[in-house]
Amino acid sequence: MTIVARLTKARLIVAALSLLTLVLSGCHHKKYENPITKDTQQPDKVLFDKAIKDIEKGRYEMARLTLNTLMNTYDTSEYLAKAKLAIADSWMREGGSHAWAQAEAEYHDFILFYPQMEEAAEAQMKICDVEFKQLDKPDRDNAHLLKADEECKNVLTKFPNSRFAPQAASRVRQVQEVLAEGEFRVGTFYRAKANYSASANRLQAITDQYPLYSGADLALWSLGDNYTKLGPRFREKSTVAYQKLIRDYPLSLYAEDAKKRLKAMEAEVPDPNPVAVAHMKYEKENATHVSMFGRYWGQISSKPDVSKASKSGEPQMAPFRPTIPPLVPVPAGQTGSSGGVTDVQATTDVPQSSALDTKPDARLSKTTDTTQGANVRPQPTVAEQAAATSGTTHTDAQAKAEADAAANNGQPPKKTSTKAKPPAPPKVQKPSKPKKQKPVLPSETAPQAQPQPQDQAQQDSAKPAPATTDPPKQ
Numbered sequence: 001m002t003i004v005a006r007l008t009k010a011r012l013i014v015a016a017l018s019l020l021t022l023v024l025s026g027c028h029h030k031k032y033e034n035p036i037t038k039d040t041q042q043p044d045k046v047l048f049d050k051a052i053k054d055i056e057k058g059r060y061e062m063a064r065l066t067l068n069t070l071m072n073t074y075d076t077s078e079y080l081a082k083a084k085l086a087i088a089d090s091w092m093r094e095g096g097s098h099a100w101a102q103a104e105a106e107y108h109d110f111i112l113f114y115p116q117m118e119e120a121a122e123a124q125m126k127i128c129d130v131e132f133k134q135l136d137k138p139d140r141d142n143a144h145l146l147k148a149d150e151e152c153k154n155v156l157t158k159f160p161n162s163r164f165a166p167q168a169a170s171r172v173r174q175v176q177e178v179l180a181e182g183e184f185r186v187g188t189f190y191r192a193k194a195n196y197s198a199s200a201n202r203l204q205a206i207t208d209q210y211p212l213y214s215g216a217d218l219a220l221w222s223l224g225d226n227y228t229k230l231g232p233r234f235r236e237k238s239t240v241a242y243q244k245l246i247r248d249y250p251l252s253l254y255a256e257d258a259k260k261r262l263k264a265m266e267a268e269v270p271d272p273n274p275v276a277v278a279h280m281k282y283e284k285e286n287a288t289h290v291s292m293f294g295r296y297w298g299q300i301s302s303k304p305d306v307s308k309a310s311k312s313g314e315p316q317m318a319p320f321r322p323t324i325p326p327l328v329p330v331p332a333g334q335t336g337s338s339g340g341v342t343d344v345q346a347t348t349d350v351p352q353s354s355a356l357d358t359k360p361d362a363r364l365s366k367t368t369d370t371t372q373g374a375n376v377r378p379q380p381t382v383a384e385q386a387a388a389t390s391g392t393t394h395t396d397a398q399a400k401a402e403a404d405a406a407a408n409n410g411q412p413p414k415k416t417s418t419k420a421k422p423p424a425p426p427k428v429q430k431p432s433k434p435k436k437q438k439p440v441l442p443s444e445t446a447p448q449a450q451p452q453p454q455d456q457a458q459q460d461s462a463k464p465a466p467a468t469t470d471p472p473k474q
Contacts, residue, residue: 107124135303152168184202247272
């Protein structure tokens with residue numbers, strides 16, 4: 001039997017076992033997590049018990065109708081909070097992207113209306129579980145990864161003393177393991193393409209922000225090698241990467257090679273951190289061993305492998321921040337390798353207000369000028385005043401002369417207007433229409449007769465004689 005045939009047979013067995021597991025899980029009815037143990041025959045309690053039985057048997061739509069009837073009919077019931085939480089649990093159990101979205105919305109509403117109840121922490125933890133169930137592998141879309149990281153951190157920040165805090169911390173470590181694995185794959189790809197600057201950018205972000213990542217030691221080794229290949233200008237960063245590998249991951253397989261590199265660079269070899277030694281020993285003792293079935297299932301499953309995630313340690317609570325590649329110049333006022341927006345520093349030195357106190361307000365003067373100019377007639381210019389003065393003087397002299405002439409003749413003086421008459425508009429001549437000419441036939445066109453000598457003489461006699469310039473006779 002060939003290897004291909006064996007692999008095909010193994011995959012068929014795995015598929016059959018997974019189908020059998022799904023069938024068995026569908027036949028089993030899981031008990032509800034939050035029942036009401038109070039034994040009473042009140043109508044609202046009867047409705048709640050009926051809805052819980054429907055949820056346990058998979059009749060989710062009927063259960064939601066019963067719970068809505070309870071909430072709308074008995075608006076003062078003591079089971080209102082439990083009923084609202086049960087509606088969200090029914091969507092959670094139904095499964096599917098649509099049902100999980102509805103469950104998340106219902107859990108958020110429950111936390112909004114009942115933030116002081118003990119079940120609020122449980123609702124937040126179930127929101128974390130909803131996002132965790134929709135995780136994809138590291139090389140795919142990380143939208144649910146980022147959302148799961150945020151919602152699981154909310155359990156630790158909003159409900160730090162709840163019984164769900166250890167479980168939420170484990171979820172955060174698993175989510176960050178997948179996020180760091182995705183960044184590590186991108187950095188390895190750039191390293192294979194000899195783009196050491198981009199590779200160092202990704203690996204630097206991993207080692208700084210996800211120290212609990214299972215491949216952090218390999219990331220530090222690759223980071224130091226990338227800085228070494230970028231040239232002597234990055235010798236210091238390469239040294240820092242190797243020293244961090246020896247100090248924080250002393251039991252790593254790359255620790256001895258890092259020591260050799262530091263000795264060759266004549267740099268200081270640090271001592272291992274005792275806390276890091278104890279942490280790595282604990283991780284090796286409590287490591288999760290994946291079975292053969294799990295390895296085969298991981299190849300065909302869309303879920304990420306979180307078996308290598310850290311089992312202890314405080315997860316990183318700060319959000320992921322991309323870094324700046326080493327070959328890109330750092331903006332002014334920013335130090336370190338972390339990227340993002342630079343901090344803006346404000347000074348408290350206030351300039352003296354002597355200029356403001358002594359000088360007039362420019363805005364006020366501008367406003368006054370604008371206001372006055374809106375109602376005052378504009379003053380004429382010097383040229384306009386000179387023209388008006390000259391025109392008035394000429395008109396007064398002409399009127400005085402006419403009055404004197406009229407007095408001499410015994411007639412009353414004529415009234416003259418001092419107003420200048422506006423010039424008459426120029427007359428626009430209309431273009432004359434061309435006259436229609438009759439077509440001339442070829443027979444009508446005759447050659448013009450040449451003038452005879454006699455006619456020429458008559459024409460010459462008709463011309464006027466030239467004027468003589470003889471002096472006059474005395």
